[in-house]
Amino acid sequence: MDKIIAEGSLILLHFDLRRQWLLRVVVGRDFHSHKGYIKLGDLVGKPFGCEITSSTLDRFWALRPTTHDLIMHTVRQTQIMYPKDIGLIILKLSLTSGAKVLEIGTGSGAMTVAAAMAVRESGHVDTYEVRPEFVEIAEKNLKRASLAEYVTIHQTDAAKGIEGEGYDAAIIDVGDPWPLIPLVHGALLGGAPVMSFSPTFNQVERSTETFGKVGFVNVHTLECFIREIRAETGRTRPATMMIGHTGYMTFAQKVLPTTSEQSKPSPA
Amino acid sequence: MDKIIAEGSLILLHFDLRRQWLLRVVVGRDFHSHKGYIKLGDLVGKPFGCEITSSTLDRFWALRPTTHDLIMHTVRQTQIMYPKDIGLIILKLSLTSGAKVLEIGTGSGAMTVAAAMAVRESGHVDTYEVRPEFVEIAEKNLKRASLAEYVTIHQTDAAKGIEGEGYDAAIIDVGDPWPLIPLVHGALLGGAPVMSFSPTFNQVERSTETFGKVGFVNVHTLECFIREIRAETGRTRPATMMIGHTGYMTFAQKVLPTTSEQSKPSPA
Amino acid sequence: MDKIIAEGSLILLHFDLRRQWLLRVVVGRDFHSHKGYIKLGDLVGKPFGCEITSSTLDRFWALRPTTHDLIMHTVRQTQIMYPKDIGLIILKLSLTSGAKVLEIGTGSGAMTVAAAMAVRESGHVDTYEVRPEFVEIAEKNLKRASLAEYVTIHQTDAAKGIEGEGYDAAIIDVGDPWPLIPLVHGALLGGAPVMSFSPTFNQVERSTETFGKVGFVNVHTLECFIREIRAETGRTRPATMMIGHTGYMTFAQKVLPTTSEQSKPSPA
């Protein structure tokens, strides 16, 4: 990765744990904060990790943005998926370089950004979003993260049909996932994984039923919690507030229709 | 990815949610279970996702192993890191294709497998492990996952020196991380992230202090919980038991030495 | 409370955190363990908190049993309610001295023991249990805890009718609580609280609906988690395993039928 900040580089400008900004370095553009302003152009030619001093002589640092930062600094008009969930999805769906991924429900594109980061250079994400205002936001988020080339946004209702096929993995993040599940079955490779994200128990229950009926096995649901620990010498303690719920992740894997009838009924 | 199972393919043989095996398909090899045996060679030429019937006419499925499966089916002699933590680490450390990663404390190689999956084809993992018995296990786990080419295992004490430099990210998973932290600082690119994994709060506290002293900012600690939901029509409920603790993840980002002295002291 | 252990006293015999027994001191009775035997009669006349040495010279202590110990050492044939939940119920239902409590679903009597401890001397618990084998176990547990006089076990189906009325609080712990909720409404004092305990979200949903329809307000559901911290100098950490789920507690308070029609429809 680049060692030196260039015109157009994306940086995480860090002041402290609560004050961080994802910014593009543009010569002539100033960044204004409660701690004075910074001439972003001054960073060009300096190494990532360098210190920069604001007009009020306060110290900031120009860090390398991580995938986590790209997700959390997504411009959003919707509830986004969070890193605690996305991280697990990346592992459970094997979102790695070269994977061909189907996503239904782009939203603001936080999951899309993470999926594109995971599958580039040789992979691709086809994502479906019916609402034009979200398509627009997701496009902006992908462009800002320099990931647009790895993603095709289909501005259409996936329930009307999915163009591609042979996907290695699928992500569903819509309120009514069940009508989409048979379509996703058709679009996935045999044995490939899918995840449906749902805030309510009712959605989980109905998705689980549907997965079981239309040719998926290994159907199971997880929820993930994250808690911050405030480490300070002699007084280390967890943070007072935490996110209690985002959504449940229901995972499944596609199986192919049985060709013989010689086996017993299966328990699961 | 491959659609068809070949001699030598790795499959996740699925019976039900609790009974799954990561197996290599070898002609002439049988898999024996409580539900009869399966001739693995019969799978050659069939598609992933196909059903296979055992000698007792029980149904199994040959699924595609995911990164999650590779982690969870790691042969182990140590406590391994779990997907709930690894997933977040992948995002917070930007472990994506092309990244050059330093790992200290290979252990059984579960994190190593996940990191290699994330950074291949063009990235690489340099991992340090001083105990030969763990090096051997990690090697086996990497070979089984066909990831050995993306990893160099250094069988030496990293505290004696790290050969490489210019790493995009670093992972520390040892009992006494603090002496290693300055070495990791030297080996990382400016602005790059590091994570140290520690079971105890005392380790977190001391690591946090050390990160702050030797040139890291954005130092913060997270713990992650995961809970299974048992979805069943009309009686959906969380699972009775859950993992209450694995370890804390302390994250930080490298900053470069200050070259000027004109700034104010920083709050964090 | 008694300072001195007498013939018939209940003690918590403590060896270490994992090995503790709730025992009645009876002259002539021996307690046998993996660490030799103890003549329980030797404790008569000694103070609570004293040490006692087994035949193998191992040290045990005769502690005062707490309400928590009475609950956890309940002889059981059913899933019991746990202290993490019972403690909150005691506060939310104001189970304090003098309260008149209705319980439906005695089970093994763990909640009954706790309720009786909370309301004695002047309060009373009426508990309904239809299965004779549970009535028998609950009776034993109450007798052992010297609480039988504060409890009446009604071996009948509460759905057929509740004898008493004017209850200060009600506890429902049955699989199908909804038909009981109108009966409980009839038996409670105006404004009084009720809690229904349910393992599944489907039960919670249906109970919540029913409470809202038959004259309860302030209907809300909580779940409670508990985690053990293993504190040891220099290596303090949470325990590896924890209980992920017991049940959900749905709370509500009885309101009286509206006598006038002049108010607006209510939001909740």
Place this chain on the structure above:
Amino acid sequence: MDKIIAEGSLILLHFDLRRQWLLRVVVGRDFHSHKGYIKLGDLVGKPFGCEITSSTLDRFWALRPTTHDLIMHTVRQTQIMYPKDIGLIILKLSLTSGAKVLEIGTGSGAMTVAAAMAVRESGHVDTYEVRPEFVEIAEKNLKRASLAEYVTIHQTDAAKGIEGEGYDAAIIDVGDPWPLIPLVHGALLGGAPVMSFSPTFNQVERSTETFGKVGFVNVHTLECFIREIRAETGRTRPATMMIGHTGYMTFAQKVLPTTSEQSKPSPA
């Protein structure tokens, strides 16, 4: 308990789940809210659980305040202990009618209110608080809950000495509990339980050490989490935010000095 609201009765005035007030009914006093005003005197002579209509014709209900309500509506200038923790403490410390309880660190008196509710009529709470402003608040909270007669507030530093002895249980809620632990040992009955409440890991570790050194066994620490479930037909889900941390509860039980030297060293 009283069925009819009288002049001076304490009520929980309920509008909806988020809008509830703990109020004393006083003839001539009005309660003003965003939904008009209520003449509290109109409630006199009506039953608890009745509906009352505000000047804007909005519906409110006059519920019976529970112990939970008394705790949560405590007037406070400090962080208080919460019902999730207090409930468990009541069970683990056997705070039941007749118990004689020692509390060090009254604070705003939330735990004191709960303890007094649990031990009345025949029990008593001796509570120590050195800061006069907290003594004043705690007194107000106890008076409002009509519990003042069951509590003696000692406005002095407990470290200088505890007057009473023979306590059935002790509660410590101060920043530096360790110097107090030997004094608490002296004040407790043999075998009796104590709980020390601490926000940080460091306090837990040091308290645990001290308990072990000065004559306590069964030393263990718990943390408790609570999560709200929003039950709504067809879209039941946990609440988005939850409290991630209040404090850790370290429990122990007093043992008496060993009189003989014949036993083996103990493991715990």
